[in-house]
Each structure stands twice: as structure tokens, then as C-alpha cells.
Amino acid sequence: MTLSHSPTVGRRPRRTLTFGQVGGRTVTALLIATFVLFFAIPIVWLLLATGKTTNQLLTENPFSVGNLDALVANWNALMGFQGGAVLGWLGNSAFYSVAALVVTIVVSIPAGYALALSEFRFRRLLLVATLVIMLIPNTALVLPVFLELNTVGLIGNPLAVILPFSFFPFGVYLTYIYFSTSVPRDLLAAARIDGCTEFQVFARIAMPLAAPVIALVAFFSFVQNWNNYFLPFVMLPSSGSYPMQVGLTSLLSATPAFNPSSVGAASIELPTLALATVLSVAPVLLVFLFSQRFLVAGMTAGGTKE
Amino acid sequence: MTLAPSRATRSAVGSETSRGRQPGGRRSTSTTAQSRMGAAFVSAYGLLLLIFGIVPAIYALWLSVTGPDGSFVGVDNFVQVFGDYRFIPAVLHVGLFLVVWIVALLVFVVLLALVVHAVSVRWLSTAARFVFYIPGALAGASSVLLWLFVLNPAASPVSGLLNALGFESFVQTIAPGNLPGVFAVIAFWTGAGGWIVIMYGALNNISAEIMEAARIDGANPVQIAVHIQLPMLRKWISYMGVLSLAAGTQLFVEPQLLSQASNGIVGNDYSVNQLAYLYAFQQSNFHGSAAISIILLLIALVLSAVFVARGGLFEKD
Numbered sequence A: 001m002t003l004s005h006s007p008t009v010g011r012r013p014r015r016t017l018t019f020g021q022v023g024g025r026t027v028t029a030l031l032i033a034t035f036v037l038f039f040a041i042p043i044v045w046l047l048l049a050t051g052k053t054t055n056q057l058l059t060e061n062p063f064s065v066g067n068l069d070a071l072v073a074n075w076n077a078l079m080g081f082q083g084g085a086v087l088g089w090l091g092n093s094a095f096y097s098v099a100a101l102v103v104t105i106v107v108s109i110p111a112g113y114a115l116a117l118s119e120f121r122f123r124r125l126l127l128v129a130t131l132v133i134m135l136i137p138n139t140a141l142v143l144p145v146f147l148e149l150n151t152v153g154l155i156g157n158p159l160a161v162i163l164p165f166s167f168f169p170f171g172v173y174l175t176y177i178y179f180s181t182s183v184p185r186d187l188l189a190a191a192r193i194d195g196c197t198e199f200q201v202f203a204r205i206a207m208p209l210a211a212p213v214i215a216l217v218a219f220f221s222f223v224q225n226w227n228n229y230f231l232p233f234v235m236l237p238s239s240g241s242y243p244m245q246v247g248l249t250s251l252l253s254a255t256p257a258f259n260p261s262s263v264g265a266a267s268i269e270l271p272t273l274a275l276a277t278v279l280s281v282a283p284v285l286l287v288f289l290f291s292q293r294f295l296v297a298g299m300t301a302g303g304t305k306e
Numbered sequence B: 001m002t003l004a005p006s007r008a009t010r011s012a013v014g015s016e017t018s019r020g021r022q023p024g025g026r027r028s029t030s031t032t033a034q035s036r037m038g039a040a041f042v043s044a045y046g047l048l049l050l051i052f053g054i055v056p057a058i059y060a061l062w063l064s065v066t067g068p069d070g071s072f073v074g075v076d077n078f079v080q081v082f083g084d085y086r087f088i089p090a091v092l093h094v095g096l097f098l099v100v101w102i103v104a105l106l107v108f109v110v111l112l113a114l115v116v117h118a119v120s121v122r123w124l125s126t127a128a129r130f131v132f133y134i135p136g137a138l139a140g141a142s143s144v145l146l147w148l149f150v151l152n153p154a155a156s157p158v159s160g161l162l163n164a165l166g167f168e169s170f171v172q173t174i175a176p177g178n179l180p181g182v183f184a185v186i187a188f189w190t191g192a193g194g195w196i197v198i199m200y201g202a203l204n205n206i207s208a209e210i211m212e213a214a215r216i217d218g219a220n221p222v223q224i225a226v227h228i229q230l231p232m233l234r235k236w237i238s239y240m241g242v243l244s245l246a247a248g249t250q251l252f253v254e255p256q257l258l259s260q261a262s263n264g265i266v267g268n269d270y271s272v273n274q275l276a277y278l279y280a281f282q283q284s285n286f287h288g289s290a291a292i293s294i295i296l297l298l299i300a301l302v303l304s305a306v307f308v309a310r311g312g313l314f315e316k317d
Helices: A019-049 A054-059 A068-083 A085-117 A123-135 A138-151 A159-166 A169-182 A185-193 A198-209 A211-227 A230-235 A244-253 A270-289 A292-299 B003-012 B025-029 B032-064 B076-083 B087-118 B122-137 B140-151 B159-164 B176-204 B208-216 B221-248 B253-261 B272-281 B286-311
Strands: none
Touching: A019 A270, A019 B087, A019 B122, A019 B140, A019 B176, A054 A270, A068 A085, A068 A270, A085 A123, A085 A159, A085 A169, A085 A198, A085 A211, A085 A244, A085 A270, A085 B032, A123 A169, A123 B032, A123 B221, A123 B286, A138 A159, A138 A230, A138 B032, A138 B272, A138 B286, A159 A211, A159 A230, A159 B032, A169 A211, A169 B032, A185 A198, A198 B032, A211 A244, A211 A270, A230 A244, A244 A270, A244 B140, A244 B253, A270 B122, A270 B140, B032 B286, B076 B087, B076 B286, B087 B122, B087 B176, B087 B221, B087 B272, B122 B176, B140 B176, B140 B253, B176 B221, B176 B253, B208 B221, B221 B286, B272 B286
């Protein structure tokens, strides 16, 4: 952001603020403060809640800091739920997300490269189909894919989640944009003149240059897969194969504070549920903390700048 | 289809290849070996596109016009679904949610992007965008679960605010009339930050000369926003609107979890997608489920296709 964007740097010096400008600044400050609180309070509260006892959570100041003992107790309660089911769900999430990520990379990078730098039949059709499907919400195809996989008996199999996850048109489009704007065609042509085969051109010249876009596709694929709820919810009927997002709903059902019929030996207290929520987003939250530029670069890729 | 601007963009982005070369030049350099390699390289992706994009859509379409015995029944499944006593309320629920959410997005995302962009203190602007964007990490069930806490006056960090609004218990907060607003708040909280950051980026691309010229002509910040910045943001605003509209019609996880958390006070047939789910999983009526899915898919497809054809935001070639 340059100085020229500042409304105060213009012909008028700072000191001679008019009444309207003071009012404008007050409104601006209030607006930003309100929304900073709106976005930040739930997360701060959630993080603090993991270190409290149920009693502290319900009676103390919402922003009081808990203690390590309570955090350990909550952790133990969570890990004790259904004999350590939570660790299994986290493991499933990691397995599905990473397996799909690997397939996505192996499939998308060559596809985007070919779409950008070579001619073949149906190329344009494939490109337009990719663009259209990329823009429809990924939940729109979940039930149709379920109906399809149901007829071939794949429901309950991890492949029923990993394979649909691996179909990632957005990744192909990102790669396509990257190769068509950032890789000099003359470089590839020079490699051909030097005697490289088409595959060698891709493997030795294009791939090493593609590291940034591979990272970008991996990031989006992982975040989307990890956070996906609807697809695994539909495809995986048994608790043992749930990813964490779906497992959270089992924990919710076992929380008497929300579901009074669940009072019993296996019940979950509110701070424990808060801890589970934090764990369910921890990997993505970590990635997000360091990736704002990344995210924006991806979401605006290919957009024509005005 | 605005081919000319997108080519201009391509070279503006700094592609060394298009410099001094006709945009169509690539086609003439293409050889048989390259096109064979191209076809081989897209084959795996093409296969996935077929299996998880096109075939399921066609299969669902086929299911939606056939009966349990496989015979063609025309629009009977659609008539049955439309006649279901739960269908119209579900459509209204989703419609109401969409109105609240889209309006909130259009107003507040644009407003906050403009305001954050106008802040001259650099660290404040950066920090504000960071705080806005972080909730995006909490998608799906995690974000809903967090909001169940926030909306429950017994545990909420803002229980004072809830009480002031007249909500003394969780059941009161999630009264049927409040739900479109509740879902809109959750969706806004999760997704608005990403869009604010994007709009902010677009504002940064407006040339400094234009802004300066407007200022010299005596335009105040509000006039600059209305007459210069807003028109420049138009494409991004419509992009956000179209994507959000398509995504919002799919409403599922929010009411599903709330139904579970409220012990059934919120029905599990609140949204259209939930109804499609119930048809498949509770009534084992795959044909009715397919009919609803096809309607939702069609809405998303039309929105997406119109945008791709008219938007000019994406480079197709």
C-alpha cells in the first residue's frame, strides 16, 4: 500500500481536518473495530475454552485464562472417547487428504501443462468444462457421485472419498494459467532443438519451474479435502472410517449440553468439545497462518486485472 | 468472450513468450509428437472428469426420469418432490438465508475492503485483513460447532449481547425465525475475510494516477469510492455474488448440525439438500433424491456457465 492511497495525503494537510473528515474517521475506526471483534472473539474464546473446566467455562469471565491441568484433563477425556476414536478420525483425515493430494498433483500438473502448451483434440472443450465445473460448488455433485458409486459397491471404501477428492478442476486451471503465462515457450523449444523428447521437456524443464504452482495446488487441495464434510458424511457409513469433520458430529451427539438425551458414561463436556474443534482445524489453521498471499494468488489467478 | 483483453493481460503479466510473437503462433509450432504427448498428459484428468463430473450428472439425470423398475416416467419424480409437504418450506428457508447472506456479503465485504484500503496506517490495515481472513480456516462442521457455543447463552463469550437481544437460552436463539440470520452469520464469518482480501487486492490495482486525478479534481473519499473504486470492483463483486449464490443453494452442514445439537428442534429437513439426503438415506428413494440433486446441480451449472461465458474474468484461451 502506497501513501497515495491515503485519503489524508492530498492537497489538504493533516492539521486542517474538517468536521466531516473527523466524522468519517470515527465511523471508519468504529467499523473496523466492530468487525475485528466479530471475527476475532469466537476464535480467541475457543482457544481459551480448551484450558478450562466446565464450571469455569459456564461461570467465569469468558476471556479468563484457564490452566494446564484442565487442558490435560480435557485432552484425556477427549482421547478416552470411544476408546481413542478421535485419533483414528484425525488419522483418517490425514490419510484421505494426503492420498488425494498426491493423486491430484500427479493428475493435475501434466494436464494443466498439456492444456497450456500443446494442441490436441477436444482441448478447448476440456478447458471450458474444467472452468464450468470449477465454479460449481463441490457439494453439487456429491449425491450424484454417491448414486453412481453405490451401484458399483464402493460405498464405505476409502476410495469413495479419495477418488472424488482427487478430481480437482481448480488445480488443473491454476496449473494451466501458470504454464501459459510464466514459462517461456522459447525455453521449451530450445530444449527440443537440443534433442529432448516431449517427456524430457516436461520432466527436466517444465517441472522444476512449476514448483510454485505445485505448492499452490497442494495447499488448496489439502485445505478443501481436510475441511470437506458432506462427501465423507455420505460415502462412509461406519464410525471407524470417519474423518475428523464427520467425527465431530459424533462428539456433538454425545454432549449433554446440546443433546440432553446423551447423558451417560460416554458423554462429552463442553471444554472437551471445544478442544476437539480446535484439533479438527489445527492443521489447516497452521497452513492459513502463513499463507495469506498464497490464498489470494490462487483465488485471483487468471482474473483479468483492470 | 473477451479474447482481446485476456491476451493483453497475458502479456501484461510478463510472459516472455508472447512478447513479439503472434498469439496464434503456438498452433503452427505444434507437432504431432506434442499433440500426442498432450493427449496422454490430460488422459488421467479426463478420466476423472468423466467418472466424477459427467457420468454422475448423467446418471442422476437418468435416475430422475425413471421409476424403481427402470421404466421411463417423465417428470413424475419431479412432480412427487415438488408435491412433498417439506419441499416448498425448504426452498423458502434456503431462499431467505440466501437473501440475508448475499446482501450482507455485498454490503459489508465491499465496505470493509474500501475502509481497510483507505486506512493509512500500514500495520493496522495488514492486521485487520489478517483477522478478517483467519476464520476461513474453520470451514464446515468446525465453524458450525464453534458457533453453537457462541449462540448458546449459557457458554457464549457474548452472552451479554444475546441477553440484550432477548435470547436467554439456546432454544430461543435458534427459534425458527432466527435461523436464516443465524446461518448467514456463520457463513459470513467463515467466508467474508477471503473476499475482503481479494477486493483489497483489486483496489490496489487501480492506478495511482486515476486516484490522484480524482483527488485533485476535489473528489472526497466517498465520491472516489462511489465513482471510481466501485465501478472498478464490479467484476469481482459479481464473481463473489455468483459463486456465493451457487454455494448457498447447497446449504447442508449448518442445519444438519444444528438439528443434531438442538435435539430435533430444528428439523433435519430444513434445507433442500437435506431433503435430497433424506430421500436417499431414509426413504431409499434414489429417484426422488436424484430429481432434487438435478435441480440443484442445474442452478449451479447455469450460474457458472453464464458467468464463464459473460464474465470475462477468466482466461479460457
